[in-house]
Amino acid sequence: MARCNRTLILASMVMMIAGCATLYTDYETPSVTVSTIRALPSDSIAPRFEIGLHIVNPNRSPLKLHGIAYSLKLDGYKILTGVANDLPTIDGYAEGDVILVASTSLLSSMRFFADLMNVQRDRIAYELNAKLDLGGLRPNVHVGEKGEIRLTDLSGQTR
Numbered sequence: 001m002a003r004c005n006r007t008l009i010l011a012s013m014v015m016m017i018a019g020c021a022t023l024y025t026d027y028e029t030p031s032v033t034v035s036t037i038r039a040l041p042s043d044s045i046a047p048r049f050e051i052g053l054h055i056v057n058p059n060r061s062p063l064k065l066h067g068i069a070y071s072l073k074l075d076g077y078k079i080l081t082g083v084a085n086d087l088p089t090i091d092g093y094a095e096g097d098v099i100l101v102a103s104t105s106l107l108s109s110m111r112f113f114a115d116l117m118n119v120q121r122d123r124i125a126y127e128l129n130a131k132l133d134l135g136g137l138r139p140n141v142h143v144g145e146k147g148e149i150r151l152t153d154l155s156g157q158t159r
Helices: 002-021 106-118
Strands: 031-040 048-057 067-074 077-084 094-104 123-133 141-150
Touching (some): 031 123, 048 067, 067 094, 077 106, 094 106
Antiparallel strands (some): 031 048, 067 077, 067 123, 077 094
16 A cells, blocks of 8 residues: 555656646747936935836746846946846736836946046947746746947947
């Protein structure tokens, strides 16, 4: 009887694991892009920024964001970092905007601006990295965007 119970438990566990593995076979990674960056008033020496992210959910199921952790690098210097947990749900096959407040790394910012003053350039490379927490049994989604900001372009377009 005990051997039969063990066999039944083992078979049940294998079926559960196989079932979980097939739950998200068609899942596509959402895309995240920076839509705006705006300076905010600050009472401290470290400036704060409002970052607008545009998230596209290419999946059938809604994207229920439990949290997000993010960083923004300029020319390899980690300038902005932040986290947020009061986020909207983005319906399936839909897109939405998320507004985040980020604080700067004062030392990295100083190094970046010193480097910027010493070397003439017409572009600044940027890199956004974000971790989206979908909660539950779903794995975290890591997304990134890289590009360049042209300093000669006054309209703020990225390339």
